[in-house]
């Protein structure tokens with residue numbers, strides 16, 4: 001038999017069959033009336049999912065493309081910006097802004113720490129930065145930040161917030177308008193249950209005002225050009241039309257489930273994964289808290305190389321989990337649980353990890369992880 005494949009990384013994520021089927025329909029022309037209707041509906045659904053009345057722009061690019069659009073539209077060379085970083089993605093946004101000549105200040109934490117609002121306030125006052133980059137869900141560590149509190153601190157200090165919500169939107173609460181987030185960036189390939197290829201940016205009126213004054217050159221990622229086109233239901237350049245069809249279908253599924261129900265499901269999955277891992281005797285790297293519902297980062301037992309575990313999961317069982325970044329690679333692996341995911345995906349991942357660890361003679365509890373994960377899930381869905 002061909003090896004059955006399980007995608008259990010925090011992006012790209014598994015795609016529901018109806019979304020795959022929608023993406024396989026004959027290609028539409030992006031200047032035609034059928035595409036226009038589809039695009040306008042998709043944008044309205046994205047507003048609903050991001051809980052916003054602000055403009056949503058859709059770019060054919062990965063999440064980093066949308067983030068680059070925020071940098072080129074919001075910053076002029078030499079301007080101070082604050083990047084809050086506690087992992088891979090915070091570091092990426094600092095490097096991206098530096099590439100475009102911004103005067104990048106960092107609020108840097110050790111990987112795995114959770115950023116604090118009082119630090120954001122202090123660093124903004126110190127640096128005079130008018131724009132701050134925040135990461136909602138730092139996928140490299142499993143930490144989900146309290147973006148509401150961070151954004152409030154930024155607003156009090158007079159700064160515009162740019163939030164990386166690539167792995168969080170659709171999985172944990174994100175209230176763009178209520179929390180006063182100026183720019184939110186996301187991608188199609190995480191909790192939105194769609195293949196990679198599209199990224200979105202939500203832009204507030206304050207961000208539009210700033211974008212009108214900035215001098216960084218831009219063309220493909222120019223927000224104003226994109227908005228003018230989207231208002232008529234098309235894009236300035238050929239979009240990934242089949243991914244738009246898929247995304248629209250996936251958003252329909254998500255809204256049918258209901259956002260609150262989706263958030264509750266993700267919280268329950270996160271809890272099941274953490275409890276199962278701990279029952280096996282494994283140590284968590286990601287915080288053992290309700291908010292940490294995107295990806296569970298787990299430390300391999302002493303004497304086990306996490307890179308080998310990740311390779312064996314894939315080679316032996318067709319299970320793709322994520323490894324750790326950088327220095328954490330030998331020690332950490334990450335089980336993603338965003339999007340098209342249920343509790344039996346969690347138990348499959350935990351059972352396979354247990355199987356391999358028992359085989360290597362690692363010191364783990366046998367037969368408890370799956371039972372405890374199911375019990376924790378039952379407790380979570382009951383409340």
Ligand SMILES: *Cc1c(COP(=O)(O)O)cnc(C)c1O
Pocket residue numbers: 011062063064065089135137138139164166167187190
């Ligand atoms: C996946 C991800 C991104 C986007 O990365 P791309 O590969 O450019 O799509 C950005 N930020 C976070 C937190 C992510 O998880």
